[in-house]
Amino acid sequence: MGNYILKRLVSLCITVAGIAIVTFFLSLIVPIDPLAAIAGPQADPETVERLRAVYGFDQPLHVQFFRYVERLAHFDLGMSFQTGRPVLDDIIYFFPATFELASIAMIIAIVFGIPLGVISAVKRNSFLDQAARVISLIGVSMPVFWLGLVLLLIFYFKLSWLPEPGRLDIMLIEPPRITGMLLIDSIIAGDWEVFQDALMHSIMPATVLGLFGLAGIARIARSSMLDVLSQEYVKTARIKGLSEFWVIVRHAFPNALVPTVTMIGLTYGGLLEGAVLTETIFSWPGLGRYLTVAFLTLDLNAIVGGTMLVAISYSLVNLLVDLLYAYLNPKITLAKGEG
């Protein structure tokens, strides 16, 4: 197992290196001069040339590339043209908020999506199955911004059950920043008022994001359960005299988990990129908004840094999914362990 993880980590490094190279060349073929974006439309040619030297764009391509690699090796992602701060600092500031929101959304999606899918499969074509289908359909097809606004309208404006957009009530003081995730930091600081408030603030955005993930997870869980329920070993379990509940819990469900875990991994990876619309509606200072602004203003260093981060988090989630596979499906460990 340890060997397998090591091998996967090495291949992860190769993946990241590949992404770094691709990102560098992609940033070169952008048909707009990034300096125009930095310097602004009114800048005189002299300033532009000076800035070109400052950012190293006057150097030959290979020099630029080696500088880029050298900087990456020192975890230096360069300065953001937009915020004027190192990109790494920006990411460290924005990513935890996204990570926190995505994780809560995933928990919601898993906790509701899997049972919903399993029950739909077991009670196939029942009222419950149809209801689950409608919920899933809403989850995938309802525009996030619209759902977000409706939730805000109902639960904040009309009912006042949930707080306003943002991460924390303005009257509360943030706990010392350790992980950047308010929920964790407030636990570390032992500040339960902040914890509670931050949790309440995250409910609506996490639900909006979670509903989207839930839909996919429930559909996959349903179809893989249906597949497994028709397998011979499920019949065997019944012949042994197990009750239907245990047939499902012990024999069907564990075997239906592999495709479901794949879906969870993909969804989680997607959520970690940051959800622009949700973050915007709920004033959530996450990576999605940061990267969107970076794209719109051609903030190249921020784009490259953000792309790297997304790639790495995707790869890590994938690694986690693969490790879970090995645990869920004994065939997989062996095949890869020997190879």
Add this chain to the structure above:
Amino acid sequence: MTVGADKNNLLEVEDLAVRFYTLRGTVHALEDVSFKLGQGESVGLVGETGCGKSLTARAILRIVSPPGKIIRGNIRFEDKQLLELSEREIRQIRGNQISMIMQEPKMSLNPSMRVGKQVAETLMIHDKSLGKRGAYAQAVDMLNAVSIPDPKHMAKRYPHELSGGMAQRIMIAMMLVTRPKLLIADEPTSALDVTIQAQIIDLINNLIDDIGSSVLMISHDLGVVAETCDRVIVMYAGSVAESGLVRDVMENPQHPYTQGLLRTLPDAIDPGQPLYSIKGTVPNLMDEPLGCRFAPRCPQATDRCSSQKPPVYDVGPGHQVACFLHEATSPVAGTSVGVQL
């Protein structure tokens, strides 16, 4: 009904009918299936694919899944009417008093559970007092009993690490570890290599003798049935055509279908002969069963055969046939095909 509510019979199936209600129509999968199985007896259930052999077995265990439905019949096991039991009561019989070995051993084991645990599970379902350790220890002993080498180590394996033959041994261990009174073996060797088949059959027979179980051996292989069974029941298109002692049926088949079936076996004495085949095809089970199901393919069929269902005639001691050809010479045997030995 009840030519014999004979106490010696472990299992009596009477007038069993199973239908599948599909969107395209009703499939009359089993019609008036009746047979008996004595204490300690081994009975073969033969017939071609789709004739309802496995379905009969599933109906006995009440695991016919929708859209299939048992619509009629009685299944008496010892003193219990299986079709009248609650779900809870039938579960106490499944795997405990009636077990079933399935056709595809590798697909019939849970791929994500160690095999030892799967064997132990059967015990734990039916004897809660055993505890995990006790059940596991017994399971390992059982693996030894089915001649699995190094059972302690093998118990920790997963099904995909086993050969088909090994997997079938695990399956046998899993289903016999509770010492059931009746074992249904649904084509236990069809998915295995020919070389392994004999070993598995011997293994089942030896274990059955030790435990004293009765066996219902489902097979399309007449050879297997001839070797292992006392009696044989021949099914065609959801109904019983003929039943009797293996020797009687094999040497002196009375139903035109059985006669045809036996002629299809390659002739060992005269190997040069082309293989015989029964003309025509199996009837569409969607059609309302009128008359004898075999009539359209039967070389001796009369007009009556396709409109009137033949009763069962006693053609010899314990030998019964559902065919009008015996009307003149043999008495009607009540309503059930079966034998009192």
